[in-house]
Amino acid sequence: ETVMTQSPATLSVSLGERATLSCRASQSVRTNLAWYQQKPGQAPRLVIYGASTRATGIPARFSGSGSGTEFTLTISSLQSDDFAVYYCQQYNNRPPVTFGQGTRLEIK
Amino acid sequence: QVQLVESGGGVVQPGRSLRLSCATSGFTFSRNGMHWVRQAPGKGLEWVAVIGDDGTAEVYADSVKGRFSVSRDNFKNTVYLQMNSLRSEDTAVYFCAREHSHGNWFFDWWGQGTLVTVSS
Numbered sequence: 704e705t706v707m708t709q710s711p712a713t714l715s716v717s718l719g720e721r722a723t724l725s726c727r728a729s730q731s732v733r734t735n736l737a738w739y740q741q742k743p744g745q746a747p748r749l750v751i752y753g754a755s756t757r758a759t760g761i762p763a764r765f766s767g768s769g770s771g772t773e774f775t776l777t778i779s780s781l782q783s784d785d786f787a788v789y790y791c792q793q794y795n796n797r798p799p800v801t802f803g804q805g806t807r808l809e810i811k
Numbered sequence: 812q813v814q815l816v817e818s819g820g821g822v823v824q825p826g827r828s829l830r831l832s833c834a835t836s837g838f839t840f841s842r843n844g845m846h847w848v849r850q851a852p853g854k855g856l857e858w859v860a861v862i863g864d865d866g867t868a869e870v871y872a873d874s875v876k877g878r879f880s881v882s883r884d885n886f887k888n889t890v891y892l893q894m895n896s897l898r899s900e901d902t903a904v905y906f907c908a909r910e911h912s913h914g915n916w917f918f919d920w921w922g923q924g925t926l927v928t929v930s931s
Binding site: 735737739745746747748749752758759790792794797798799800801802803804805 | 855856857858861870871872873906911915916917918919921922923924
């Protein structure tokens with residue numbers, strides 16, 4: 704099973720600043736990596752797939768990068784709606800698909 | 812508009828069974844694999860199972876293999892999760908999720924989730 708490790712566990716960033724979230728895979732997942740945003744009491748929402756492709760309706764301030772074992776989700780100019788928990792998920796080495804433990808993005 | 816609506820959650824005793832349903836609309840159901848993902852209270856996401864678009868392929872997480880069974884009715888646009896021999900560690904919100912495209916096991920639409928609590 705491919706273990707996904709996200710860092711940091713909690714990230715405190717001010718409105719309008721940039722946030723950089725990291726995700727590491729225990730073995731290569733090529734670019735088969737997705738990011739999800741989850742707010743309290745809600746279902747996850749797809750943000751990025753294929754490591755760098757924004758999902759439908761996702762603003763351009765969200766960008767993803769990386770391949771192999773190291774990935775980054777960057778949110779430029781944070782808005783209040785962006786504060787949530789973000790999960791990475793690999794879908795290359797399956798079954799099972801596996802998720803990271805999440806990064807909580809909070810307002811500084 | 813794509814919609815997925817889960818139902819069937821509740822409180823159940825250890826060892827008992829429960830069946831979850833996920834009714835869908837707004838897309839051609841028979842074209843997408845459907846997955847179940849769960850989230851224990853205050854925890855992260857765990858993939859549970861998938862059923863292929865035509866219902867002939869089922870795959871399960873090791874944690875539920877032999878106890879859970881996934882099925883679908885392509886006439887009713889509904890996917891099901893039969894959960895037997897439930898354990899306390901199965902307590903979670905269960906989400907159904909649509910596979911983005913064939914073979915790409917990431918999820919572009921999710922239901923709102925249904926809570927299953929296994930407790931005596």
